[in-house]
Amino acid sequence: MSGTFSGKSVLVAGAGVSGRSAAAALLAEGAKVTVTDSAPDRFGGLDAGIATAVGLTAPPEGTDLVVTSPGWRPSSPLLVAAAEQGVEVIGEVEFAWRLAQHRPNPPAWLAVTGTNGKTTTVTMLASMLRAAGVKAVACGNVGLPVVAAVRGGYDVLAVELSSFQLHWSSSLRMDAAVVVNIAEDHIDWHGSLAEYEAAKGKIYAGDGVAIYNADDERSARLSEGTGHRVGFTLGEPxxxxxxxxxxxxxxxxxxxxDTVLADIADVHPPGPYNVANALAAAALARAHGVPAEAIGKGLRDFTPNPHRSALVTEHEGIRWIDDSKATNPHAAAASLATHDRVIWIAGGLLKGAVVDELVAGAADRLAGVVLLGRDRAVIAAALARHAPEVPVHEVTAGDHGAMTEVVRAARAMARPGDVVLLAPAAASMDMFEDYPHRGRVFAEAVRNLTDRVG
Incomplete structure (x- = not known):
């Protein structure tokens, strides 16, 4: 179903941010729209004219298309039933792409995916584009639905794409795209690392500029066979x-x-992984014709998002850093590598990931570890194997009130000059609403402690 949507009967699976955006756009296109969700309280505020249905497990008779929210797994009964009935299932990003192609002046798409650094890269990119005077916006997995960005009349979309969004896409053709890195993640959703990689690799479909991380074997391999390849490296290019x-x-x-684009000092937060993100963003911007001076200005103007190596406070010579966004081992390894002596706060939902390489690589930096969350025992076992001399404190409470104990335990281990680092290597939903909630609770607990003892 690649033409217009007028008169089509479309079922939207999920009444979250992306689902609501898709439903509103479909209605404006003249489609007959139904939204289904297991939580009826999420239907509030939908546009008049959109029908709702609680917990559908099969598309209603006559459904022409299902537009699914990215979190819905392929094994969901509704999506399985749609496939069995021959009803096409696409994601909100795929719908946005098709919608854009029928606009008089469709925007350019510059896309970012990878295991870590996607949001930083795409927001750096948007800053560079704006510094060049381009009407651009960061959208997709970064927060603003791609459908809303398409309808917003922007000239360029800086699009962050998750593996879930790419899984549900079939005809995306980016003007330029990058896979910033690949590490084990979301195996519970995709079923295997190979399937996860395959979903990421879909971003290179078409004949756009394929930007790859020359320091990451999987990123480089996924870009092979594409037309115009451009690499980035932390070494001499x-x-x-x-x-x-x-x-x-x-x-x-x-x-x-050779063109000098910026100084390393322009990159913030500092650290090798953010320099790599800046190079990836610069490659995308340069692919769109952004001049060198706008790259540096965009980096200097860039404001990092919260919960990404954010300094909460420095108290009694101890720095407390919130990197709650480090939701997998690869991200936590990059975060730990930035500091020399760390009290590490970790744990949560590992999503099937293995942590032995992470722990072994960070062992000489660890002055202590505080563990929380459902899969903390997995990290504890890896620490026993690879860092047996490092003191470990496990917090067994299963609600976010446990963060007070976490912070107190970390403070007892720390000495002046240390960094107490929340870089959990795991998702947050066992104890918190999401990773920003986890970061906010951590920061609040830190401030309560340091204010009390200060």
């Missing part, structure tokens, strides 16, 4: 690459010769 020379970010892929 070769021809067709962006990289680092001395204290500068350098472009040897776009334009003639």
């Amino acid at each position: 070769g021809p067709g690459q962006l990289g680092v020379r001395g204290e500068s970010l350098v472009d040897k892929a776009f334009g003639d010769g």
